[in-house]
Amino acid sequence: MIDSNKKFESTKAPEPVGLYPHARQVGNLLFLSGVGPRERGTKKIPGVELDEQGNILSYDIEKQCHSVFNNIRAIVEDAGSSWAQIVDVTVFLTNMKEDFPIYNKIYAEYFKDNQPCRTTVEISSLPTPIAIELKVIATI
Known part of the structure; x- marks a missing residue:
């Protein structure tokens, strides 16, 4: 019988x-919840400038990409997997036209050796003031 109740919380990634x-974990698969670029223990989002009401004034997609990839790495490693074992990535971007070329370039740097399946979709917004979120499946 597969134990589908094995949950993982990273001590390095931002709190859900x-x-x-x-x-x-289900069998030898590790399913990650959506992960954004926030920093653990703070409400800080790398590369994001907010006004007093929490609206986005400006953001740097490059900084957000590096941060979200680092958060993903922390979660898969804390769960006993690795970057090389990522097999599927779903990417949510809030501005495909402007952000995709930058994101795609950075993605190619991180996934140069391991090339998982990938789906990229544009959405109107995310639950926090971020421009990118990843949903990942890895083997474990």
């Missing part, structure tokens, strides 16, 4: 913004 774990 809702009632969900960072990751869940």
